Amino acid sequence: MYKFLFDIDRCINCRACEVACKQQNDVEMGVRWRRVSEIEGGKYPNPSREFLSLACFHCARPPCITACPVKAIYKRADGIVINDESRCIGCGYCSWACPFGAPTLGSDGLMQKCIACYPRIDKGLDPACVHTCLTGALAFDTPAEIAKIQGERATEKVVISP
Amino acid sequence: MDVEANTLFNGTMMSRRAFTKLTALGTAAALGGISNVSAYPTKFVDELVEPASAIPVDVERTVYSVCEVCPFRCGIKVTCNGGVVKTIEGNPKEPHSNGKLCARGNSAEQVIYNPDRVKYPLIRTGERGAGGWKRASWGEALDYTAGKLKEIEAKYGPESIALIQFPNLMTPLLSRFQKALGTPNFFSSLGTCKISRVVADMKTLGAHIGNAIDYKNAKYIMLFGRNTFETPANCSVQALSAAITKGAKLVYLDPRFTVTASKADEWIPIKPGTDLAFVLAMMNVIIREGLYDEEFLTKYTYGFEELKGFIGGYTPEWAEGVTGVPSEQIERIAVEFATTKPAVAHPNWHPKGYESETQISRGILILNALVGNINKPGGIFYLRGVKLGDIKPPAYPEITAKRVDGIPDKYPLVPASHGLWQLLPDAIINEDPYPVKGLIVYRSNPLHGMPNRHRVIEAFKKLDLLVAIDILPSDTAWYADVILPECTYLERYEPPMVIAGKSPKVALRQPCVEPMYESKHSFWIFKELAQRMGIGNYFDFELDDYINARLSPLGIDKDYFKDHEIWSSGISPELKGLAGMKIKTPTGKIEIYSKTLEANGFDPLPTFEPPKEAPGGMFRLLHGHIAVHTHANPATFDNAYLNEICSENELWINTDTAGVLGITNGEYVWVENELSKGKIKAKVTEQIRPDAVFMLHGFGHTSPDLKLAYGKGLNDGDFIKAGADPIGGVCPMDETFVRIYREG
Numbered sequence: 001m002y003k004f005l006f007d008i009d010r011c012i013n014c015r016a017c018e019v020a021c022k023q024q025n026d027v028e029m030g031v032r033w034r035r036v037s038e039i040e041g042g043k044y045p046n047p048s049r050e051f052l053s054l055a056c057f058h059c060a061r062p063p064c065i066t067a068c069p070v071k072a073i074y075k076r077a078d079g080i081v082i083n084d085e086s087r088c089i090g091c092g093y094c095s096w097a098c099p100f101g102a103p104t105l106g107s108d109g110l111m112q113k114c115i116a117c118y119p120r121i122d123k124g125l126d127p128a129c130v131h132t133c134l135t136g137a138l139a140f141d142t143p144a145e146i147a148k149i150q151g152e153r154a155t156e157k158v159v160i161s162p
Numbered sequence: 163m164d165v166e167a168n169t170l171f172n173g174t175m176m177s178r179r180a181f182t183k184l185t186a187l188g189t190a191a192a193l194g195g196i197s198n199v200s201a202y203p204t205k206f207v208d209e210l211v212e213p214a215s216a217i218p219v220d221v222e223r224t225v226y227s228v229c230e231v232c233p234f235r236c237g238i239k240v241t242c243n244g245g246v247v248k249t250i251e252g253n254p255k256e257p258h259s260n261g262k263l264c265a266r267g268n269s270a271e272q273v274i275y276n277p278d279r280v281k282y283p284l285i286r287t288g289e290r291g292a293g294g295w296k297r298a299s300w301g302e303a304l305d306y307t308a309g310k311l312k313e314i315e316a317k318y319g320p321e322s323i324a325l326i327q328f329p330n331l332m333t334p335l336l337s338r339f340q341k342a343l344g345t346p347n348f349f350s351s352l353g354t355c356k357i358s359r360v361v362a363d364m365k366t367l368g369a370h371i372g373n374a375i376d377y378k379n380a381k382y383i384m385l386f387g388r389n390t391f392e393t394p395a396n397c398s399v400q401a402l403s404a405a406i407t408k409g410a411k412l413v414y415l416d417p418r419f420t421v422t423a424s425k426a427d428e429w430i431p432i433k434p435g436t437d438l439a440f441v442l443a444m445m446n447v448i449i450r451e452g453l454y455d456e457e458f459l460t461k462y463t464y465g466f467e468e469l470k471g472f473i474g475g476y477t478p479e480w481a482e483g484v485t486g487v488p489s490e491q492i493e494r495i496a497v498e499f500a501t502t503k504p505a506v507a508h509p510n511w512h513p514k515g516y517e518s519e520t521q522i523s524r525g526i527l528i529l530n531a532l533v534g535n536i537n538k539p540g541g542i543f544y545l546r547g548v549k550l551g552d553i554k555p556p557a558y559p560e561i562t563a564k565r566v567d568g569i570p571d572k573y574p575l576v577p578a579s580h581g582l583w584q585l586l587p588d589a590i591i592n593e594d595p596y597p598v599k600g601l602i603v604y605r606s607n608p609l610h611g612m613p614n615r616h617r618v619i620e621a622f623k624k625l626d627l628l629v630a631i632d633i634l635p636s637d638t639a640w641y642a643d644v645i646l647p648e649c650t651y652l653e654r655y656e657p658p659m660v661i662a663g664k665s666p667k668v669a670l671r672q673p674c675v676e677p678m679y680e681s682k683h684s685f686w687i688f689k690e691l692a693q694r695m696g697i698g699n700y701f702d703f704e705l706d707d708y709i710n711a712r713l714s715p716l717g718i719d720k721d722y723f724k725d726h727e728i729w730s731s732g733i734s735p736e737l738k739g740l741a742g743m744k745i746k747t748p749t750g751k752i753e754i755y756s757k758t759l760e761a762n763g764f765d766p767l768p769t770f771e772p773p774k775e776a777p778g779g780m781f782r783l784l785h786g787h788i789a790v791h792t793h794a795n796p797a798t799f800d801n802a803y804l805n806e807i808c809s810e811n812e813l814w815i816n817t818d819t820a821g822v823l824g825i826t827n828g829e830y831v832w833v834e835n836e837l838s839k840g841k842i843k844a845k846v847t848e849q850i851r852p853d854a855v856f857m858l859h860g861f862g863h864t865s866p867d868l869k870l871a872y873g874k875g876l877n878d879g880d881f882i883k884a885g886a887d888p889i890g891g892v893c894p895m896d897e898t899f900v901r902i903y904r905e906g
Contacts, residue, residue, distance in 0.1 A: 009407075010403060010407065012391040012399065012403065012421050012425065012789070013391075013421050013789065014264055014265060014391070014392075014399070014789040014790075015265040015789060015790050015807050016262070016263060016264045016265045016267075016268055016789075018265065018807065019265040019266075019268035019269050019790075019803045019804070019807075020251075020263070020268045022268075022803050023249065023250065023268050023269070023270070023271055023803070024249060029802055029806060030806075032806075040847065040848070040849070042848055043848050044431075044816060044817070044818075044848040044849070044850075044851075044852070045429075045431050047419045047847075047848040047849045048424065049419065049421065049424040049849065050424075051421075128249075128251075131251060131261075131262070132251065132252070132262050132263050132264075132268060133262065134262050134264065134396065134399050134400050134403065135399070135400065135403035135404075135407075136403075136407075153407070156407065156408065156409070
């Protein structure tokens with residue numbers, strides 16, 4: 001089983017993940033499988049900016065699968081959630097069910113979303129967005145490995161920060 | 163088939179998938195599609211030509227090469243198959259990328275398969291800038307260009323031909339062409355970039371050190387407007403992020419709350435143009451408290467005693483009045499900087515675009531010297547390079563004419579290898595000191611990149627010949643008399659790239675696929691022009707010979723890179739201080755007190771000069787970058803992937819200021835000054851000082867054939883007056899004031 005890690009402290013809004021995704025998966029214009037959004041806050045001279053790089057989370061219990069009336073969406077043994085375009089009828093129920101708005105209807109009227117670059121995963125590589133992330137804000141691994149990374153980062157901050 | 167072709171031409175992008183399908187249909191089908199294209203309102207795109215196939219097309223290949231979507235030139239690993247570029251990622255052994263690419267690098271397929279590419283040579287037919295073109299054969303276009311250049315040379319002398327280029331791997335060969343031609347007027351775009359920083363480095367450290375900052379080992383980092391996270395400097399982005407992760411403290415000064423500011427421990431919205439006052443006050447505290455590295459200063463610097471005498475008046479209290487930063491904060495930061503080891507301050511790129519820019523950079527370099535953190539882990543360091551070979555040219559003709567930009571008489575310290583391009587339009591218009599009638603523009607977009615576009619157009623109109631050698635129909639190309647289409651970086655070899663650093667390396671740009679359409683390698687263009695100009699003897703070799711000659715001191719040739727990702731010097735990356743190093747200044751030391759500046763009539767110490775104050779009712783216009791775009795080069799703006807993320811710029815305006823002006827977020831407002839006027843979308847935000855406004859640089863392209871970029875956003879350069887820092891030469895771009903108002 002795999003999952004994504006996103007570290008908001010590290011994201012610098014460079015959008016490398018978005019574009020790496022597009023080139024890797026030939027995602028059509030107007031559709032983004034991964035998208036970085038910005039949250040502005042605070043008041044001058046103490047403003048804040050946070051950046052969120054979001055794609056399909058490949059949920060443990062995906063609501064899109066439950067919502068799909070034709071069982072087009074399925075979860076692979078390794079946890080990656082895939083839409084079978086040959087079954088998809090383009091009803092869009094999945095996109096309503098998803099709390100993150102990950103499934104999007106493409107120009108062909110069918111649903112598309114992040115596939116965690118499974119052709120790369122099957123070759124033992126990491127997803128294109130993770131591979132290109134300049135700051136290590138993204139990772140894709142087993143829950144145990146992700147927990148380990150999170151633990152290390154938390155310790156690093158506590159121990160090393162002056 | 164028709165649907166495919168329609169999608170291709172009417173859509174906003176040609177995806178790799180569409181391109182593959184199209185080539186699979188063959189030439190006839192591709193040309194058949196053209197009949198559907200009459201509605202496509204371009205003068206550049208008429209038909210597709212099948213590529214030749216000397217490069218193997220049917221097997222999957224991996225090519226290690228060098229990116230060129232932006233000028234940072236990261237090492238890339240490209241996979242191609244069927245004559246098409248499939249995927250592109252960073253070369254893990256190349257230190258600019260460390261195997262990771264930014265958004266720009268990842269967008270490569272939208273560069274090579276951009277339907278807006280110039281596909282064959284074009285010669286202007288109607289009025290300049292009216293968009294009338296006729297398709298020409300290469301022979302016709304080159305004969306036309308060389309014929310015109312020869313006419314200009316005969317009438318006005320070779321000095322009346324000027325050349326502009328964005329610094330790139332082909333620069334030495336264009337410079338060879340210039341010197342063979344016998345003109346002194348060779349320009350890069352550094353006059354609106356880091357030229358003053360280069361001069362500051364040369365005169366203070368004896369060498370330009372670029373971004374050589376050992377972020378990873380620093381514990382305290384100060385950035386004076388160096389918005390690292392939104393620059394093209396990929397490896398610096400990675401290193402700064404790693405330093406922050408490891409717990410380094412980041413202090414960031416900028417009138418705007420940039421991405422870098424958002425990651426800083428402390429953001430200081432300093433009054434624009436007063437960074438040097440802040441730096442001087444820090445020095446004042448460090449010296450007063452005796453927190454400087456005396457041993458380092460005695461051994462390796464010249465002028466510390468003079469600095470001690472000079473710094474007394476620059477107290478934190480004085481600086482508070484100038485910068486708007488409380489004196490206690492300056493005092494605290496000074497002490498932290500001097501006592502946290504190692505601490506480093508980035509001497510900036512084009513710090514703030516003021517007339518005193520050279521001294522601002524010098525001030526920051528001196529600040530680093532005060533704490534002795536030069537060439538040590540966590541400090542700034544001298545770059546180690548590699549000496550490459552050359553093909554020795556025949557003796558060049560003697561150049562007696564002076565440069566038109568006043569180097570060296572008026573600007574004695576500015577390197578002529580770059581010149582001050584922002585001064586060229588006035589020289590052309592006023593024919594001062596003599597007429598410039600021919601202009602060759604190579605991989606550059608001066609109409610957009612130079613300040614004051616209206617003045618640049620006026621200058622272009624006085625030329626007898628404007629040649630654009632480019633990939634895309636840039637704003638400059640739109641005004642050209644002839645456009646010579648170069649192939650993209652994924653379609654060509656280039657001279658080797660030295661990656662200077664702690665442990666220097668060499669990478670090679672290699673073709674992944676054949677040049678598309680009728681585009682050609684610029685070496686071939688230079689060579690063909692040289693032959694027609696009677697200077698062919700300077701180019702009596704092939705590019706392969708040149709690459710091999712460059713590589714010969716390393717004991718390798720270009721084939722080495724067929725099965726090696728990179729060439730490594732093997733030099734230890736360890737930073738061991740300055741012992742035994744030759745510092746190339748007149749005193750052989752780091753010059754706090756600059757003998758060269760003094761000898762040329764400039765202030766030998768970094769005296770603070772206050773910036774100009776905004777006239778009543780006007781705001782200082784600042785500009786900068788975002789991580790998905792670069793400069794004036796349309797390669798990122800007219801790029802489907804990057805345009806989708808950021809298609810137009812906005813005017814950042816403080817919420818309180820907007821309230822006073824009655825401006826609401828998202829409405830289009832007027833920006834106006836004595837040079838120009840234009841509309842732009844307002845971004846009402848807490849992330850900027852109330853007395854300044856900001857817009858991203860590089861928008862507002864005027865070439866209608868840049869289908870994605872045309873007419874989107876506003877060009878900051880339209881409002882900027884050309885000028886020069888008397889020492890380092892940079893155009894004082896942030897001394898620009900504008901009025902902002904609503905419709906009506």
